[in-house]
Amino acid sequence: MLRQAFYGLILSMICYLLFHGYTKLGLNYHFKKHYPGECRQVTGLDYGSEHMEVTQDGLAFITSGVDFPCTSEKYHSFIREKNIRGTIFLYDFKNPKLGASALRFQPSKTFDPATFQPHGISLLEDKAKGEHLLYVVNHVRHGKDRVEKFKFIPRVNELQHLRFFNDSKFLILNDVALIGEDKFYASNYLFFESHFLSFLEHVLPLPLGGLLLVDGNHVTEVVKSLHGPNGVILSKDKRHLYVAIPMEGTMHVYETQKDNGLKLVQDVPEVIRLPLSNGLVDHEKITELFYDHGDLISASSVAHIHSGQLLIGSVIDKLVVCDLFGKVVGKKAGKV
Template sequence: MGKLLAVALVGIAAALVAERLLAFRNRLNASREVAPVTLPNCRLVKGIEAGSEDIDILPNGLAFISSGLKYPGLKSFAPDKPGEIFLMDLNENNPRAVALRISRGFDLASFNPHGISTYIDKDDTVYLFVVNHPQHKSTVELFKFMEDDNSLLHLKTIRHDLLTSVNDIVAMGPDSFYATNDHYFTDFILITLEMFLGLTWSNVVYYSPKGVKEVAAGFYSANGINTSPDRKYIYVADVFDHNVHVMEKHANWSLTHVKTLQLDTLVDNLYIDPQTGDIWTGCHPNGMKLFFDDPDNPPASEVLRIQDVLGEQPVVTRIYADDGSVLQGSSVAAVYEGKLLVGTIFHKALYCEL
């Protein structure tokens, strides 16, 4: 009887592990391969060789690009080089990326930039919010963009117990923002265990000097976040649940769920076209390839445009897809007047004229 019970328990345990393993592979889209979708007028951006994880574009066509992210479990082409913020003027005929100088006093040696967001106040002052992971910790750095000499003036470092492992950010004022926490940044083993067990510990936090609070929870891995042009809705990408959540914003900054758009890809950062309200996003068709580095089988890239996201039938279009031979691990796609920038976690950046 004892042996039969032991065998039964072993069988149950094996079945549970097999189920979790299958769910883990599905969450990473391990079996999906991407069919190419090419664009005719594209080139790699010179000077960006170690990632372009997030991109935000001002109304005047100046694009900010975060570069050099070191993320546990993922490769880095410049592991000993500090991160940078690049600037591109998309009004130029042949725009180039220029690394912005950051003011003295800021710890450049440990700069590890992740998600970024801009805010323009009534005096046309441009603020740049940057998620930073110095020593793999989590802070938000606030900069003022000095357009006269293309530099960044560091204003302050923001820390809070609720900002445990910030992934992305959307600025709502000169000193307030929504941020996604992906729960674990510092430990690849814990990240993997969290995904394997299917734990929904990730959340969204609202921060302002007057108060900080959790405003949404229950995500597998809350990643990209952005706001509709009228700032009435917040969009949240759950990268490991392959979807985008639409959340209504209220006067007290709380969020309520409106709808979820399910997609067959790992959705990363979200960019909102200010003219149309369309969501543009860089995606990972097969997330398994991100974590298992194989030069002969690199991670693919995919760009989606989501139109009429608030309507009854949103339209999802694959704008670009590559098997990794040109661009590896796309994390963001941003548009400005017929021009497209596609960024990556650790690879290069792509500039296209649509």
């Protein structure tokens, strides 16, 4: 009798986990393909545009070539077969016909481009000279995660490596959000480096992720017990931090405190586009701008609007740009 009850409990847990993963991945939805206008693939970038940051005058810095230990062997093999290198690309919203171009790295004793596997990115603008500072998550090949600091040299389209940040609290990082020079939030995405264990971390689910505050050489964990925190971004006034939690299908909104601590003030389900009111999300005005069945782009990961264009990046696929405010292409947005 006890054995039957035990087996019944195990079966119930398995069914719950399968249902949880099925719904959180959105497999129960059927989406209608639609574009906000004419969309096309950007030339010059073929394999990955995982994250991007855009200056006020429309320069997009795009990370490409992301890979880290817990991804599958099939993914690692694809990276090797296609000889994909970690790169930062530049796309100018004001000159879209130029496509995307890879930026060169200036030599540095503490940075090896051959081991560069970039993920999240954040920038500090220099409006006077255009020498913007870039902070980039680097899943160092055969090494530990760290955050690289670069200076963009616009005259020669090169990145000068200035320094790196590392700490024992860095696990598998995902993204960074700058507060100021050498001060930023970072998302600890996953705990396990093993592909199998990280899979269990996702599906069980195990809340082993968190948010870090990096202030120079000092690192503090400011939020604990999150389930795979992904992209992070600060509001323009630095009062709110937005954190994507994909496996929960939600986004957390935190209010920044005087000591740069974080207070959770909102939990937003099924984030598509964010209409804001006093830093918080107005649920009633959320709209879906783009959905594709994989013909144009697969595994989209980031998007930005500038100069009447919607630029969409992907984990390991193409970079796509859409003209906004034109004729809508495809069926009406929505899911059935």
